[in-house]
Amino acid sequence: MSLAECDVIARPVRRAEELADLHGIVIPGGESTTMSRLLDVFEVRSALEERLRAGLPAYGSCAGMIMLAREVLDGREDQRSFGALDMVVRRNAFGRQVDSFEADLDIKGLDGDAFRAVFIRAPWVESVGPDVEVLAEVGPEVTGDQDTLGRIVAVRQGPVLATSFHPELTGDERVHRLFAEIVRGA
Numbered sequence: 074m075s076l077a078e079c080d081v082i083a084r085p086v087r088r089a090e091e092l093a094d095l096h097g098i099v100i101p102g103g104e105s106t107t108m109s110r111l112l113d114v115f116e117v118r119s120a121l122e123e124r125l126r127a128g129l130p131a132y133g134s135c136a137g138m139i140m141l142a143r144e145v146l147d148g149r150e151d152q153r154s155f156g157a158l159d160m161v162v163r164r165n166a167f168g169r170q171v172d173s174f175e176a177d178l179d180i181k182g183l184d185g186d187a188f189r190a191v192f193i194r195a196p197w198v199e200s201v202g203p204d205v206e207v208l209a210e211v212g213p214e215v216t217g218d219q220d221t222l223g224r225i226v227a228v229r230q231g232p233v234l235a236t237s238f239h240p241e242l243t244g245d246e247r248v249h250r251l252f253a254e255i256v257r258g259a
């Protein structure tokens with residue numbers, strides 16, 4: 074697992090009690106509508122909401138990014154997100170033609186070469202509030218689609234980080250390392 078490479082102890086969280094001693098949380102990719110439902114079924118939502126409000130460092134990738142947003146476009150009506158990032162995201166934003174794609178991204182705050190990013194039915198960030206720092210964007214040159222010009226795919230607001238893509242799939246740990254640093258600094 075990517076986090077284990079960053080000298081942190083990672084463990085799954087399934088119940089609200091397991092949130093108590095965390096120093097940071099990763100909300101992975103998957104399906105945000107299902108995640109939203111399961112948060113209620115397992116009664117984890119309010120405890121996690123509270124910890125996020127109190128400044129728990131968090132990293133969300135893909136569906137995890139959606140879960141951290143203030144507002145979700147093209148979501149299911151009953152899906153709810155945490156609002157830990159002052160941004161609006163659009164689910165499945167890249168559309169059918171570029172449903173899934175890879176791109177070499179320049180990500181602010183990462184040293185070295187471009188980051189090979191894997192997008193799978195990914196959201197993009199439609200707009201951000203003043204406190205959100207944009208870390209990476211894509212455009213038609215990587216997606217082949219003119220509608221994707223300047224679309225935001227990585228952001229940070231204080232201790233909360235999110236990416237539209239899945240950094241755990243390529244063996245490049247730099248995004249996880251950045252999050253580990255945020256957790257250590259918090």
Ligand code: GLN
Nearest residue numbers: 102103104105135136194
């Ligand atoms: N399309 C998914 C959603 O809406 C996200 C896909 C992913 O996490 N790879 O939640």
